[in-house]
Amino acid sequence: xxxxxxxxxxxxxxxxxxxxxxxxxxxxxxxxxxxxxxxxxxxxxxxxxxxxxxxxxxxxxxxxxxxxxxxxxxxxxxxxxxxxxxxxxxxxxxxxxxxxxxxxxxxxxxxxxxxxxxxxxxxxxxxxxxxxxxxxxxxxxxx
Numbered sequence: 001x002x003x004x005x006x007x008x009x010x011x012x013x014x015x016x017x018x019x020x021x022x023x024x025x026x027x028x029x030x031x032x033x034x035x036x037x038x039x040x041x042x043x044x045x046x047x048x049x050x051x052x053x054x055x056x057x058x059x060x061x062x063x064x065x066x067x068x069x070x071x072x073x074x075x076x077x078x079x080x081x082x083x084x085x086x087x088x089x090x091x092x093x094x095x096x097x098x099x100x101x102x103x104x105x106x107x108x109x110x111x112x113x114x115x116x117x118x119x120x121x122x123x124x125x126x127x128x129x130x131x132x133x134x135x136x137x138x139x140x141x142x143x
Contacts, residue, residue: 032138033086038131040081042103043074045128049102052109066098096139103132 034042050067053059077087091099107125114121 031088031090032134033088034077034081035086036081036084038127039074039078039087041124041127042099042131043071043078045103045106046071046074046099049106049109052105063098063101066095067102070095070099091138093139096135100132100135100139103128103135107132 046067050064050071053064053067073089077089081087107128110125111118111121114124
């Protein structure tokens with residue numbers, strides 16, 4: 001095949017490849033890369049907020065089921081987190097929304113429970129709010 005034939009073939013296949021690439025991108029779940037410390041903090045925040053929610057009368061069962069599932073997945077990832085620099089976690093749109101809600105709720109509750117250590121509490125809240133913003137970007141970028 002000559003160089004000209006090769007370029008023509010590539011030009012003809014390019015629109016098909018781009019369309020296929022876009023379809024694959026739509027099917028992919030968004031993922032969040034987490035450093036070991038972020039993974040640990042996120043697991044603690046989800047666990048703490050879930051514990052709080054389960055004590056409330058009439059809490060939403062759907063939300064608690066999603067949070068329990070996320071808590072188990074994060075715990076499983078924590079086992080191997082030390083071996084990897086960044087750990088990916090795949091998230092559905094519902095999981096992203098519920099995770100953002102729980103991070104915000106935990107950040108609101110944390111200062112009430114950690115009154116003795118305001119500096120550490122402020123640092124934790126700042127880190128968790130950074131994760132909250134990253135999840136917000138994921139939510140905005142989803143179709």
